Amino acid sequence: MKPYLREKIPSGFDEIPDTTSYEAGYLVTKNAGWRNVRPVIDTEKCVGCLNCYLYCPDGVISRKDGKVQIDYDFCKGCGICKRICRVGAIRMEAEK
Amino acid sequence: MALTAKTLDETEYFYGHKACAGCGGSLAVRIALKVLGENAIAVLPAGCMSAVGFNFPQLCFGNNAIISTFAGTASMLTGVQAGLKAQGITDFHAVGFAGDGGTADIGLQALSGAIDRNDDILYICYDNEAYMNTGIQKSSLTPFGAKTTTTPAGKNIHGNLRQKKNMFEIAAAHDIPYAATASVGYLNDFIRKVEKAKSIKGTKYIHILAPCPTGWGVKTDETVGIAKEVVDCGLWYLAEYENGSFTLNHEPKEFSDVSEYLRKQSRFRHLTDEDIEIIKQSRDKKWEFIHKNFKKEK
Numbered sequence: 001m002k003p004y005l006r007e008k009i010p011s012g013f014d015e016i017p018d019t020t021s022y023e024a025g026y027l028v029t030k031n032a033g034w035r036n037v038r039p040v041i042d043t044e045k046c047v048g049c050l051n052c053y054l055y056c057p058d059g060v061i062s063r064k065d066g067k068v069q070i071d072y073d074f075c076k077g078c079g080i081c082k083r084i085c086r087v088g089a090i091r092m093e094a095e096k
Numbered sequence: 097m098a099l100t101a102k103t104l105d106e107t108e109y110f111y112g113h114k115a116c117a118g119c120g121g122s123l124a125v126r127i128a129l130k131v132l133g134e135n136a137i138a139v140l141p142a143g144c145m146s147a148v149g150f151n152f153p154q155l156c157f158g159n160n161a162i163i164s165t166f167a168g169t170a171s172m173l174t175g176v177q178a179g180l181k182a183q184g185i186t187d188f189h190a191v192g193f194a195g196d197g198g199t200a201d202i203g204l205q206a207l208s209g210a211i212d213r214n215d216d217i218l219y220i221c222y223d224n225e226a227y228m229n230t231g232i233q234k235s236s237l238t239p240f241g242a243k244t245t246t247t248p249a250g251k252n253i254h255g256n257l258r259q260k261k262n263m264f265e266i267a268a269a270h271d272i273p274y275a276a277t278a279s280v281g282y283l284n285d286f287i288r289k290v291e292k293a294k295s296i297k298g299t300k301y302i303h304i305l306a307p308c309p310t311g312w313g314v315k316t317d318e319t320v321g322i323a324k325e326v327v328d329c330g331l332w333y334l335a336e337y338e339n340g341s342f343t344l345n346h347e348p349k350e351f352s353d354v355s356e357y358l359r360k361q362s363r364f365r366h367l368t369d370e371d372i373e374i375i376k377q378s379r380d381k382k383w384e385f386i387h388k389n390f391k392k393e394k
């Protein structure tokens with residue numbers, strides 16, 4: 001199971017678990033606000049080597065139709081994917 | 097056949113964490129868990145990865161994970177595997193992720209004890225070469241010349257005066273079933289080593305160099321490149337210890353420029369040419385030892 005973003009964020013005491021923690025992979029906040037630049041994939045150029053997927057510290061790059069896609073909710077914009085891409089299919093764009 | 101990016105488990109087990117952008121340690125944890133799978137039970141002492149992975153109620157591990165005391169990573173791993181075995185559960189991998197301080201300084205005694213008992217655990221040290229979580233203090237794995245908040249660079253003393261502790265060979269000296277070094281710049285090598293450790297019974301130790309952009313003073317996109325360069329210039333090496341002998345996995349044909357590697361990082365920017373000469377000499381001495389005592393991979 002991949003950790004995933006929950007719709008409901010606990011706010012009161014009655015919603016806090018009575019054990020020591022929530023279940024594994026309980027995410028309530030995004031990391032998207034950390035970013036100044038965002039990686040954008042050129043699917044025309046992408047050859048699906050998956051190097052960016054392998055080297056992403058946050059694991060936000062996943063496979064899609066033989067190419068890759070990015071989960072912008074959790075990408076921090078570090079730029080490792082752009083540096084590792086051998087065919088230059090990733091460019092960094094300024095966040096507006 | 098060895099796992100590659102194409103055959104690796106697609107599930108993410110370390111996701112949504114609050115590590116700095118470009119964090120090498122989180123990359124090591126993420127990849128190791130993908131190799132070990134959902135039956136891995138992770139133990140993390142105080143350190144970056146526990147600080148960024150368990151921000152209640154944000155729980156970034158997709159498998160079971162627990163925080164241990166700073167000194168007790170290996171002893172908690174011992175407890176985890178003993179407890180599961182007592183319940184008749186055998187299909188699991190007890191894995192610890194401790195930083196360089198949590199391994200070579202504070203957790204060394206517990207690790208040594210676990211290796212002595214040969215408990216069935218995998219201990220992974222992600223080495224970012226200082227106590228990064230608390231704001232960059234020197235650990236015994238900080239290299240010579242590095243500037244930290246406790247080894248500042250001044251006119252007379254140029255950063256850390258001590259050499260990096262040889263943690264890999266200390267683990268090997270216990271005659272451990274399996275020990276290895278790795279780097280986040282060479283992930284396929286790391287994947288192969290975690291896979292191998294997964295299949296071995298007894299205590300396993302993997303020491304992975306994981307650059308920290310914040311503490312090393314490099315850009316966030318340079319983590320992987322600098323982790324490759326440290327191996328290419330000979331200041332780190334990829335090796336294994338098994339059945340009583342050392343094997344070198346990767347030998348650079350020719351070392352790349354050490355000063356180029358050092359000058360890129362703000363923690364080394366103050367070094368003089370003489371300091372760099374000392375670093376080069378200690379590198380050559382180390383490689384002389386490696387050539388004498390390590391087998392070459394066939």
